[in-house]
Amino acid sequence: MVKLRVRELAQENVYHLLSLTSGVSEEAIRTYATQTPDDFKKISIALNWPVTEPGVAQVFQMLDPVKAKDMAIDLLSTASDISPDDIQKYANENEDFHITEKIEDLRKIAKALDIEMVELVKPKETREAVRFKLVELAQDKQMSLQELANQSHVDFPIICFYSSQPIENKKITQEPFYTNLSKISVALNCSIEDLQDKEKVELPPTMLRVQEFLEATDLNINDLSLLTGVNSEFIDLIATNPIDIRNIPRWGEEKVICEIICKFLHCSCE
Incomplete structure (x- = not known):
């Protein structure tokens, strides 16, 4: 199309x-x-x-x-x-x-x-995005991502998302991204700019159909949060941001993203 x-x-x-x-x-x-x-x-x-x-x-x-x-x-x-x-x-x-x-x-x-x-044919619009070096920077501080979540007071699934998924450039200065990244940078003793990989990337084309599911079931994000036990901010994150499926962690503690997504898609991370 x-x-x-x-x-x-x-x-x-x-x-x-x-x-x-x-x-x-x-x-x-x-x-x-x-x-x-x-x-x-x-x-x-x-x-x-x-x-x-x-x-x-x-x-x-x-x-x-x-x-x-x-x-x-x-x-x-x-x-x-x-x-x-x-x-x-x-x-x-x-x-x-x-x-x-x-x-x-x-x-x-x-x-x-x-x-x-x-x-x-109109050229396809591309949106510039940035990846964050959270894993590398946390390791430099001898921290796991879970420990980074504890010290920054940013939910662990959100930390995992930021560490594995590209975020659109313009969103970095918007909420809740700015507040979360500020907390993470304080925990890592660096600036928000230091968190960013220098190489710019394009946003992936894949969007999870969370919004369609909400409309079909007449639920809102808070309802889905109560039903699944998943933080509403994380649900909003995966509902409104493109996902690089290939880069979703499927092992270790960071597997939590895959597990949460599979709750909605009724699939398995295995």
Whole structure:
């Protein structure tokens, strides 16, 4: 499933589309678009266009760069021979599409825009994240993660999550991350910056379907916390943050993350 850049590209290439549908050269259209009303009046006279004719005024308005963009999708519909309703769907930037199911239409759109079909696909957004060196720093202090949890007064499962999972950059200064990381840095006698690995990473794509489960069962996080005996902050953590499944500890004390997740997924850490 992909998102498309049809609206963006149609607006960028609106004069090309107007040229394609009108038969007037793109260079001439761009020249007309840069004229003042007085200059356009002179051009109209030179071309033997009656200046008072309504159609001439409409053409001038249509050539205005801002107004022309508003017409881009309609022009693309005409240029690509795709119905206005269908072209509006492709222009919806929040819609997901199976490329293989729409390949013929996408070929027509790309041809009308004079671009490669691959250019229609929106690049996937990536969010920068950071990993924390809690295991390494705790070992330097001859501490286990459990001891770090005790000294920092941050719940052990949360410590384990921070030590194994990437956290989005912007969340580091948000609560409860900032308070937890501040407590951890005090326990390790370092700064929050010292906790971070220098190498930036991308957030993994996997999200646990905790929110869907809550909606389906008409429960909230506090309800689920009472039913499972799991800290509500940790439930919120795994419900709202992407998970690197490959990096979930499945042994030792840190196996606690896997065990908690398996409570929700009815699976086994073995």
